[in-house]
Amino acid sequence: MTLATEAPATTPTLDAVRGRGALRAVVSRGIRGLSLRGADGRWTGLDTDIARAVAAAAVGDPEAVEWLPSDPADRLEPLSAGTAELTVANVTWTMGRDTGGPVLFTGVTCYDGEGFLVRDDSGIEHPEQLDGHRVAVQSGTTSAANLAAWYGSRGLSVTPVEFPTPAATLAGYASGACTAYVLDRTALAGERASLPDPQAHRILGTAISREPMAAAVRADDPHWFRLVRWVQNLLVAAEYQVDEAGPGRREEALAEAALLAGRHGPALGLDTAWAARVLAATGTYADVYERNLGAASGLGVPRGLNELWTRGGLHYAVPLH
Known part of the structure; x- marks a missing residue:
């Protein structure tokens, strides 16, 4: 009908x-x-x-x-x-x-799915290698919860460092204060491109969540x-x-x-x-x-x-x- x-x-x-x-x-x-x-x-x-x-x-x-x-x-x-x-x-x-x-x-x-931006010379190939490291996180996102769930289920942990805005989070990572930056992998592609030397950074191939x-x-x-x-x-x-x-x-x-x-x-x-x-x-x-x-x-x-x-x-x- x-x-x-x-x-x-x-x-x-x-x-x-x-x-x-x-x-x-x-x-x-x-x-x-x-x-x-x-x-x-x-x-x-x-x-x-x-x-x-x-x-x-x-x-x-x-x-x-x-x-x-x-x-x-x-x-x-x-x-x-x-x-x-x-x-x-x-x-x-x-x-x-x-x-x-x-x-x-x-x-x-x-x-999308959350992933990690790391320095190309860090030697980090997999998320498990970030165990014990500091990770830059945008406040107000699902990132901190996703990190706790993914690493906790594997007996591992990272220290999320929250920043209020995307610009502040990227700056926190770029300064070296954090080993990695976690965010939706699509968004990370844009963040990586805005760095002074994008080729010095890469996005890990593994996603830790569904987004x-x-x-x-x-x-x-x-x-x-x-x-x-x-x-x-x-x-x-x-x-x-x-x-x-x-x-x-x-x-x-x-x-x-x-x-x-x-x-x-x-x-x-x-x-x-x-x-x-x-x-x-x-x-x-x-x-x-x-x-x-x-x-x-x-x-x-x-x-x-x-x-x-x-x-x-x-x-x-x-x-x-």
Whole structure:
């Protein structure tokens, strides 16, 4: 049975965003590849592209975003306080966070795992070799708990040294005060690239946790939750459409994806051109990843689990029909 929606969905959040003329999005204070403010003042990264996709759908302009850089410990607080409509700040989706406050996670933006940045001349090849060493940690993240769980289960231990911001954590590691820097491996690629001599450092191949980074919204507006969730899903579904269409049919596939998703716009409180705007602004998930984390970004982070399920990854496209 098909359910028809004659009137646009009511969503106070969407009304507020349109009335302001901009989406308020919480991002990190600066991690290359995820959310970083350039010298020209423009924010770039995978997380910021997700925010632009939402703004393109909701406001009609992907650049209509008020960026709210936040420390790791405070990334969800603006949602609870009503001072932001979206958090895309490399936040790991956990049960504790999902049940600990009035927020909902709309979907995974990047599948990751915590790893270690070490000096290339340290001789350290495996996490076990860090037993007894000091490790730089961003406060407000899951890192300290992950370290305790991973090392404790092996009868080993490290000393986590917490710093308040990404910049302070990287500086603490770079100063030599800590032997390693623990963070999501995707984020570490950006942190490594910002060091004066990136080649003097490397990321260990072993991940010690599962870190599904996800976008989040307030829990009091189910229509806004649904809108953001479908913007995210559109990016993955459009990539699948392009893959299925085959070489030389990209534009045709994108147009089909925009048409399939666009007709559901009124049920989301949007017009029927919302999906076309999103894809014109950001491209597919593959485009977003390649631009910010792939070879084109200079970071060269392999997609791995962030591939489509058809290529052995975890991103699964929910049908647009």
